[in-house]
Amino acid sequence: MTDVLIKVENLQKNFGKLQVLKGIDQTIHSGEVISVIGPSGSGKSTFLRCLNLLETPDCGKIWFDGQEITEKGINIDLHRQKMGMVFQHFNVFPNMTVLQNITLAPILEKKVPKAEAEQKAMQLLESVGMADKRYEYPRKLSGGQKQRLAIVRALAMEPKVILFDEPTSALDPEMVKGVLNVIKDLAKSGMTIVIVTHEMGFAREVSDRVLFMVDGIIAEEGTPQQLFDNPVNERTKEFLSQVL
Amino acid sequence: MIYDIAAIWQKYSYVFVEGIKWTLILTVITVFFGTILGVFIAMAKMSKNKLLNGITFVYIEIIRGAPMLLQLYFFWLWLPKAMPFEMSERDCILVALIINSSAYIAEIIRAGIQAVDKGQTEAAKSLGIRDSYMMRYVILPQAVKNILPAIGNQFIFMLKNTSLASTFFIGELMTSWRTVQTATYKPIPALIIVGIIYVLMTWTLTLALGVFERRLAESD
Numbered sequence: 001m002t003d004v005l006i007k008v009e010n011l012q013k014n015f016g017k018l019q020v021l022k023g024i025d026q027t028i029h030s031g032e033v034i035s036v037i038g039p040s041g042s043g044k045s046t047f048l049r050c051l052n053l054l055e056t057p058d059c060g061k062i063w064f065d066g067q068e069i070t071e072k073g074i075n076i077d078l079h080r081q082k083m084g085m086v087f088q089h090f091n092v093f094p095n096m097t098v099l100q101n102i103t104l105a106p107i108l109e110k111k112v113p114k115a116e117a118e119q120k121a122m123q124l125l126e127s128v129g130m131a132d133k134r135y136e137y138p139r140k141l142s143g144g145q146k147q148r149l150a151i152v153r154a155l156a157m158e159p160k161v162i163l164f165d166e167p168t169s170a171l172d173p174e175m176v177k178g179v180l181n182v183i184k185d186l187a188k189s190g191m192t193i194v195i196v197t198h199e200m201g202f203a204r205e206v207s208d209r210v211l212f213m214v215d216g217i218i219a220e221e222g223t224p225q226q227l228f229d230n231p232v233n234e235r236t237k238e239f240l241s242q243v244l
Numbered sequence: 245m246i247y248d249i250a251a252i253w254q255k256y257s258y259v260f261v262e263g264i265k266w267t268l269i270l271t272v273i274t275v276f277f278g279t280i281l282g283v284f285i286a287m288a289k290m291s292k293n294k295l296l297n298g299i300t301f302v303y304i305e306i307i308r309g310a311p312m313l314l315q316l317y318f319f320w321l322w323l324p325k326a327m328p329f330e331m332s333e334r335d336c337i338l339v340a341l342i343i344n345s346s347a348y349i350a351e352i353i354r355a356g357i358q359a360v361d362k363g364q365t366e367a368a369k370s371l372g373i374r375d376s377y378m379m380r381y382v383i384l385p386q387a388v389k390n391i392l393p394a395i396g397n398q399f400i401f402m403l404k405n406t407s408l409a410s411t412f413f414i415g416e417l418m419t420s421w422r423t424v425q426t427a428t429y430k431p432i433p434a435l436i437i438v439g440i441i442y443v444l445m446t447w448t449l450t451l452a453l454g455v456f457e458r459r460l461a462e463s464d
Contacts, residue, residue: 079372080369109371157371
């Protein structure tokens with residue numbers, strides 16, 4: 001077994017009186033590609049957002065790269081630099097060019113010299129076919145290009161894991177494939193990935209493991225073959241019969 | 245009437261020009277220092293410190309809740325007694341105007357910052373960018389586009405509100421009217437002149453602000 005990268009123990013989260021996560025235990029290893037599926041409101045996104053503490057858990061512990069990040073007084077920024085995140089609505093910085101979007105965090109937080117950061121950014125942009133867009137502002141980009149920019153921006157920090165929160169849900173249908181291909185390439189390159197997605201075909205194709213969440217718990221997990229072809233849990237069967 | 249207006253303008257235009265000058269000076273100084281003070285008040289109101297939150301809440305609510313004329317009276321009466329150095333009436337009024345506009349501008353700044361999409365904060369955090377850098381490089385450059393047009397409106401609002409300072413005869417445009425009407429015993433033509441000047445000033449500023457806003461929108 002490879003190294004444990006993320007370990008989650010009894011993770012709970014409430015929004016007011018609503019308990020969104022009811023105790024999640026999960027271990028994620030380096031190089032794993034994990035898809036999180038389930039009906040809306042099941043807590044998938046909240047689970048993902050707890051992993052880099054964009055949501056503060058109410059209970060439970062999270063270890064990342066050997067360090068407990070739920071510990072009090074920890075500088076979470078340092079850990080987030082090693083956990084990339086890609087959002088449903090891209091969240092690229094509209095006040096910066098494509099190149100500035102990518103180089104901002106490396107230059108500010110990792111003290112990478114500007115020239116070096118830009119060179120790295122150009123390599124990344126080339127790998128997603130956007131080198132010609134380097135001086136454009138995000139308003140000139142399509143949704144698919146914005147999302148590819150967001151992925152590259154996360155990659156520029158050389159993270160150990162990338163968290164994808166429904167990365168194709170806000171895209172026009174014709175843009176979905178391009179973005180999924182970029183994520184597929186990443187998965188093949190050995191990047192650790194946790195992705196919340198509604199793209200079942202994609203989840204089946206690239207995942208090492210699929211987690212099915214419902215009502216704030218992981219109801220079932222397994223390899224794509226197990227989960228999609230021979231689901232055990234009734235809720236999984238019901239969900240899959242509706243989406244497949 | 246038109247004859248009166250023309251005659252008064254011809255004879256007393258220098259009084260009105262002096263009034264315009266002081267109205268503009270008071271407005272510019274008020275909005276400039278009101279903005280500087282407003283930045284700190286907005287920061288205090290958005291800080292995590294409960295005491296600062298409480299103080300700024302009370303400050304803003306009192307200033308926005310009490311009539312401006314009352315505030316002018318208060319500082320006009322109180323400042324000369326409270327300060328160890330001499331303060332002219334105009335200085336007292338200026339302080340009152342600055343404090344008044346600082347509360348409004350603080351709210352403009354706070355609203356402008358909070359109107360920036362929450363996803364921007366989350367993206368910056370997810371990259372591990374510390375809060376101070378996030379503010380400086382991501383949030384503020386976007387917030388400025390919300391804030392500047394609103395401060396422009398505040399400028400127009402203050403331009404009109406400085407007229408209240410005429411109660412204390414400190415030389416702005418409304419004071420010019422009082423001077424001229426005392427000299428001519430013709431308050432209405434003089435008032436019309438002053439009204440036209442105010443409308444021309446606010447109208448020009450509104451047009452300029454419109455052009456500026458469109459430029460901002462284009463750079464979005």
